[in-house]
Amino acid sequence: MLQNLIDVILPVFLVIGAGYAATYLGYFKEIHVEGLMKFTQGFAIPCLLFLAIAHLDLSSSFDPRLLVSFYTAAALCFAAGLIGARLIFRREWEDCIAIGFCCLFSNSVLLGLPITERAYGPDNLAGNYAIIAFHAPFCYCIGITVMEVVRNRGNGGRHMARSVLYAMFRNALILGIALGFIVNLSGISVPLVVDEALGLVTRAALPGALFALGGVLVKYKPEGDLRAIAFVCGISLLLHPSLTWLFGSLAGLPQDLFRSGVLTSAMAPGFNAYIFANMYGRAKRVAASSVLIGTAVSILSIWFWLSLLG
Numbered sequence: 378m379l380q381n382l383i384d385v386i387l388p389v390f391l392v393i394g395a396g397y398a399a400t401y402l403g404y405f406k407e408i409h410v411e412g413l414m415k416f417t418q419g420f421a422i423p424c425l426l427f428l429a430i431a432h433l434d435l436s437s438s439f440d441p442r443l444l445v446s447f448y449t450a451a452a453l454c455f456a457a458g459l460i461g462a463r464l465i466f467r468r469e470w471e472d473c474i475a476i477g478f479c480c481l482f483s484n485s486v487l488l489g490l491p492i493t494e495r496a497y498g499p500d501n502l503a504g505n506y507a508i509i510a511f512h513a514p515f516c517y518c519i520g521i522t523v524m525e526v527v528r529n530r531g532n533g534g535r536h537m538a539r540s541v542l543y544a545m546f547r548n549a550l551i552l553g554i555a556l557g558f559i560v561n562l563s564g565i566s567v568p569l570v571v572d573e574a575l576g577l578v579t580r581a582a583l584p585g586a587l588f589a590l591g592g593v594l595v596k597y598k599p600e601g602d603l604r605a606i607a608f609v610c611g612i613s614l615l616l617h618p619s620l621t622w623l624f625g626s627l628a629g630l631p632q633d634l635f636r637s638g639v640l641t642s643a644m645a646p647g648f649n650a651y652i653f654a655n656m657y658g659r660a661k662r663v664a665a666s667s668v669l670i671g672t673a674v675s676i677l678s679i680w681f682w683l684s685l686l687g
Contacts, residue, residue: 384495385492385496386676392591393590396588396589396591397592400592407596409592410592417581423552426486426506426510427554428579430560431560435562440507440631440634442634443507443508443625443634443637447624449624451481454612455478457480458480459474460473466608471528471659472663475663476660478520480609482520482649483613483643484672485647486647487587489505490502490505490509492679493640496640504634507634508638509550509554521653528657590648593648594668597668598666602662606663606666606667610645610670613646618639618642621642640682645671646667646671650664650668651665
């Protein structure tokens, strides 16, 4: 168990910590962090996802049981966060939706991919890529649809549909995934020179993104309703993987897909949770603090889930 912490988890969080320390001490300025994040999130990781989806064996990777297990659990966590924020913390409905989104959106790319790769090897990431392919569209579709329904009661559905589509298809990650599907399903072969060039870029994607993640966390202060933050972290780090484990077991998922589903669902809330809250100006402090505290606490929770998965 201790070896998991040392060999699998700590290297990932040491890179995050290096980014945090470099930014906190002033060696890396905010503009540098923003540039690195823009490169990784807007270019390198979309290239990584494009290559992964383009070369993926869709018939074996996109097991409906994995997607149903993971996303049913995610939707239930969104509902639990929304209802809990309303009944327990008496927040306004818009705040409740933003808090529910924090419980819904796990950090599947920046944490889920490197943790799974280090734990089980690069050949066991097919389930991760299958989940990631639908992650942002699924989460944004739920979050934005519910938020727009609440905010635009009586104004018709045209504005709501436009908001959902705009938020999804301006996202570089989604565009990379969509292009990967087009190449895969059409049978178009990526020229070797292009494939090699993209491969060079993708090698910098995850380490660069992890370093930038540490730098971005510097500006988030643990403030706001600590009870609400603890509530979000509990749902994200414990309830979501527990439900995925339950549904995956009942569905008889193969071991590699089962591990990918549980580990991805066990990740802390991703930055999209804060982006969503900031987009609507709702529960921003809870979202930012949940990302910060959830990422720190996930060192132990990921260790716990890795120990159970074996």
